[in-house]
Amino acid sequence: MPELPEVETVRTHLAPYVVGNRIVQVEVNAPNVLKNTTVPGFRNRVVGKRIEGLVRRGKYLQFLLSGEQAVLVHLRMTGKLLYRPALQEEPRARLRLHLQKGLLVYEDVRTFGGFWLVPKTGPTGVPGYDTLGPDAAGEAFTAAYLRQCLAGKKRMIKALLLDQHVVAGLGNIYVDEALFAAHIRPDRQAATISRTEVGKLHAAIGRVLAQGLAHGGTTIRDFVDSNGREGTNQSFLQVYGREGMPCPHCGTRLVYTKVSGRGTRYCPHCQRKRRRTQHV
Structure with missing residues (x-):
């Protein structure tokens, strides 16, 4: 999608x-x-x-x-x-x-x-649209907002970031890429992510979105722009679609798993699981 x-x-x-x-x-x-x-x-x-x-x-x-x-x-x-x-x-x-x-x-x-x-203005009545969270590329999506969304949540971080009511615009590709860039394992409980890690994650989301825009989007199967041209960001992905290949940072083989029913890629070395509950 x-x-x-x-x-x-x-x-x-x-x-x-x-x-x-x-x-x-x-x-x-x-x-x-x-x-x-x-x-x-x-x-x-x-x-x-x-x-x-x-x-x-x-x-x-x-x-x-x-x-x-x-x-x-x-x-x-x-x-x-x-x-x-x-x-x-x-x-x-x-x-x-x-x-x-x-x-x-x-x-x-x-x-x-x-x-x-x-x-043009006011409620649209379109299911899911009127309750969208702040846009992932917008000014309202701040590190402070993200900390607030994660505080006390037992949900896995990937599932939370995919929730369009929390933040609008993110999907499987860019969530996997952002979590890898922030060294956060996708199945970690949101409440265990520290304030420092939240800041890194927020910055990583901005970077991977900017990279996707700079390369005209990611074409895995169907995406083309309005002129019928494919994006090129797929050539710059670090983990998405690269399961079984070496991690670009440490060389460990990248893993494929399911998180909340969604196909997920990560590095088991760079994105280690944290067990101690932390406060955001």
Whole structure:
């Protein structure tokens, strides 16, 4: 699933093409991608509207339209938002927004992603969206906030960081990478992580997200930006997808396990388990 760097990459590449552009026609080939409206309802609300802005919150994109409406999008596992200067044959196109200049095309092999019509301000009614935690790349996600979230928690640290209600935008790839960079084992109880370690973890999250953005995102299988280009961050990953290979720091063989049902990679030497309860 695209995580914060991938969704932000789509946003930054797509915005110059769509912001200021007007929607002149809507084509929906898979009505199930519209989660809270019908095809006629969606068409009536968006045709003729100008796209005034494109913002990201966590793993969601929001197209701000002229008037009071916005279109909220989540790519889920295999969704892609592509800009095309002209119409072309695309069998996997689930939805097209024909613009005054070009087209915005939504492709999705598994059709897990979705579009919602929402108000620009106030509650959206979209399950999970209104209760998102602070964005992992935002100013509200501070080391102090992270300490507060971890204090007294029996949950494993990886599970806590994957919880979008705690912090929005992180997923399996960047959590594994950040925990490795901070030398914290993924199955450690959150409450055992010291104040110093929390500071290191917060800084590591920022670094791995910045690296992902700098390399145009991570493409493991499906991710491409709005121009159809794959990311290159997969070439710079330290642990994700490298199980059985030597740790880049110490040479110990990297381990694959499951943490809260999620595939997880770590170094058993660099990320040793701590048993003594500490105070954050």
